[in-house]
Amino acid sequence: MLTPVILSGGAGTRLWPVSREAHPKPFMQLADGQSLLQKTLRRVAVLPRVQRVLTLTNREYFFRTRDEYARIKEARHLSFDYVLEPVGRNTAPAIAMAALRLQALEGPEAVMLVLPADHLINDQARFARAVDLAAEQAREGRLVTFGIRPSYPETGFGYIETSEDLVLAGVEDAASSNTRSASCTVRRFVEKPDFMTATAYLESGRHLWNSGMFCFTAGAYLEALQLHAPAVHEGAVACWEASALEQQPLELNPACFASIPDISVDYAVMEQATDVAVVPGDFGWSDIGSWSAVSELTEADGDGNRVDCETVLVDASNCFIRGNDRLVAAVGVENLVIVDTPDALLVANRDRTQDVKKVVEQLKLLDHEAYRLHRTVHRPWGTYTVLEESGAFKIKRIVVKPGASLSLQMHHHRSEHWVVVSGMARVINGEREILVRKNESTYIPYGTAHRLSNPGVIDLVMIEVQSGEYLGEDDIVRFDDQYGRA
Incomplete structure (x- = not known):
């Protein structure tokens, strides 16, 4: 073998x-x-x-x-x-x-x-x-x-x-x-x-x-x-x-x-x-070691531009543009790499793509989350996406895979309001266990042990609104977890 x-x-x-x-x-x-x-x-x-x-x-x-x-x-x-x-x-x-x-x-x-x-x-x-x-x-x-x-x-x-x-x-x-x-x-x-x-x-x-x-x-x-x-x-x-x-x-x-x-x-x-x-x-x-190498995977147009998203180009040449969910327009530019994500935008000279790692070095020195996390974060049970946040609240879209379950957990500094928009949720909220269906909601006070799981056969999609004096991801105490994180 x-x-x-x-x-x-x-x-x-x-x-x-x-x-x-x-x-x-x-x-x-x-x-x-x-x-x-x-x-x-x-x-x-x-x-x-x-x-x-x-x-x-x-x-x-x-x-x-x-x-x-x-x-x-x-x-x-x-x-x-x-x-x-x-x-x-x-x-x-x-x-x-x-x-x-x-x-x-x-x-x-x-x-x-x-x-x-x-x-x-x-x-x-x-x-x-x-x-x-x-x-x-x-x-x-x-x-x-x-x-x-x-x-x-x-x-x-x-x-x-x-x-x-x-x-x-x-x-x-x-x-x-x-x-x-x-x-x-x-x-x-x-x-x-x-x-x-x-x-x-x-x-x-x-x-x-x-x-x-x-x-x-x-x-x-x-x-x-x-x-x-x-x-x-x-x-x-x-x-x-x-x-x-x-x-x-x-x-x-x-x-x-x-x-x-x-x-x-x-x-x-x-x-x-x-x-x-x-x-x-x-x-x-190819070791795909830089954005220049990635750009070679896309066919160039007559002006040498290589694009991997919806674009409008005016007098642009020799550029590589990769986007996500929004239109990217470029006017009067040449020899650029433009990479757009929901929370960060990279603009670099095509001859300097090896130096992008220096941006990450600076983000680490600043302890900026953009070196570590995307807006959408993958977890064993599914994903969450941060839609909006401020010092007092954070709004997430949470997707839980069929049969998956989050840990039994508690937060010291935040409460959570859950609204189901698709699928069905099984929720442990303190001493109660309830089913929450589409267009229904439940409220989790801070200091309350709770667990979210998906008993259905389709993805559970819900909106979570957090509020409290501290909203960091490290404010979590896990009591039990099927993925070994407790």
Whole structure:
């Protein structure tokens, strides 16, 4: 078997304001309505010999990930396994926990295909051939990475220098059907270069973009980790032994996992190991690492504009515009990126999209919620959307999925008035339990234990009006919760 390991996390700060800490890049929808995470699952679901998918993600993203997967019909034949990280510790510890999980399930010979959840690949057939080649090398005990033939001097990627000229070796594109060699040996990994160095790499015939995708057996990775990064290996094994292994999803022990060194798999293993192979391929790969990369997914009009919403453009050229629910008009502008969301607007020069992460850095310093949350926030039971707020009140639209339930909870500083606009609500309000139907309402005084659930088969939609001296989301005491948050 081949087991895809999907690494799903990271805030994707260069794609703010769509990607945020509570709504990271893998959940970002593209123009076709599918998220990057869903596209990653579809990509691996149709590979041969895949029966199980293992996902490494943060505990906060588990329920959203499960819901996203459930909508991919190509994956309904698969079994799903989850390892939940309490905090982010980079890729080397994450892959170590995945390797320990697969070793326990399938043995040390289990072949792992490690993929970030936020990449895009357009040519499925070539990708599948590259995976086959990598898996062959992995079964022989090698650590395998995937390299992308550079098409321009990119300074935002790391590079892989090979030990031979790719054209002369017949591996210019190992994913194509007419190559003479499956892979080549890695000479070294190179950090992100300046423009002149990247140009030289492009012309050398020996350099590939580092895609961040890998293939190896669980045993080979753990052996290499123990040899080259023993502190990471020791910490991962200790965390594994301290975690409740019988649970699914498997939640890693918070204290143990947080103590593992924070280091990437490139630094910890791949750059240190001697028997590393690279499978070059041209399968339409993109890491979707900036708004410039996202813009390339949309066809340009005659003026070079790429739009993903309703727009009116007057004397505008070479712009990318992505909006939400409202019209965006642009007059007399050029070379701009405009990204509009309900609570934040980004306007940037197209040549400066890598610097969007600096906006997020400033928002964090200001402790502004816009770096972390959208107006619409996903929860295990559904969503809530902040419609309006001031210092004394807040109005939300709450959507509860059929059969779902919020926690039994209480607030110290706010009261709540609920009006059902669609579906039916079952409400615990102090000592009473009542059904609230469409166009009916109920009032929850502050200090009262209460719970909202949806007993029906359609979404429950209601309007909540909060009032009180403090309306922060942290004014909540949970007594009981089916999602483990109490």
